[in-house]
Amino acid sequence: MAAWLMLAKDGSKRIGEGYDDSPATHYSWDDTVPNHATVQVGDVIALWDSTELVGLSVIEDIATGQAEKKTPYCLKCGKADVAERKKKMPRFVCWNGECKHESDTAGWKDKTVVTYRSRHEAGWIPARGTLMAPELRALCVKPKSQNSLRELRWDDFKQALTHGSVPLPLRVIDTAHDTIQGGHGTATIRVRKGQPAFRKQLLGTFGNMCAFTGLAPVQALEAAHLYSYAANGKHHKGGGLLLRRDLHRLFDLGLIAVNPQTKTLHLHDDLKPYPDYAKLHDAPLAVAVTADHIKWLAQHWTMHRSASSQPTIPQQSSTPAAALA
Incomplete structure (x- = not known):
């Protein structure tokens, strides 16, 4: 089973960056994000807020579309390889191997991007208090990766959740995955807050x-x-x-x-x-x-x-x- 750790930052920040998501029901990303097209229906989606695991589910559907997005580019080489740093200064650094220019400013342009939006509420399991950031990073296929979409080692991730200090049963995840992958009518039974x-x-x-x-x-x-x-x-x-x-x-x-x-x-x-x-x-x-x-x-x-x-x-x-x- 494929599993992905996805960063769900504060809602206002995500909306400010053009994303529309709610951890328990849907999550958005676009083709500027590494691994953007690798995520598939039936994969496990695990959301964290950079501090702890928020929850996990199984992706039931992925809707794609197009949108306009403002993206930074390097003022020296003109390429869109510039990244904004959160803590280190100068604020922007160009990842173009021939440039690597650092500056407190960058150029901005509109770019058409492919958008992705998962639907995953049927199997959602809240998981705060189970795994913290260092544990989550260690469970990634590439622990040192800084990407917002990171592949998890599913077997190890599942073991950590079901046998950790705060054990979390994952029967709903297993059944939801089997149902989606098999395309049959077996029910996934969940209790939800009703309207x-x-x-x-x-x-x-x-x-x-x-x-x-x-x-x-x-x-x-x-x-x-x-x-x-x-x-x-x-x-x-x-x-x-x-x-x-x-x-x-x-x-x-x-x-x-x-x-x-x-x-x-x-x-x-x-x-x-x-x-x-x-x-x-x-x-x-x-x-x-x-x-x-x-x-x-x-x-x-x-x-x-x-x-x-x-x-x-x-x-x-x-x-x-x-x-x-």
């Missing part, structure tokens, strides 16, 4: 009840999709429950799943040392669910639990899965 209307609908159905723990302040409840809403843009019947914010996140990562046969919670071993969570193991759902809920919960179970722990699931009527498009 206000969807949350309002769930509050009307269940009241202020967390599906896992029961009565909770309405401010602490999030609308959880039981499938990849980002992938298909639809609110499926029985496809949502209200979950307390922390439980929403743990369900997203597969650390909590629902046995679709017994309608009880199943906790990953990583949560069992924590008493407040451990007591939820084998606890029944706190709300009544429909056959449609069970269908989506069964897909989540299949994704996040090994074959040996999966119960026999009653056959459901054929309904299209939420497939990555």
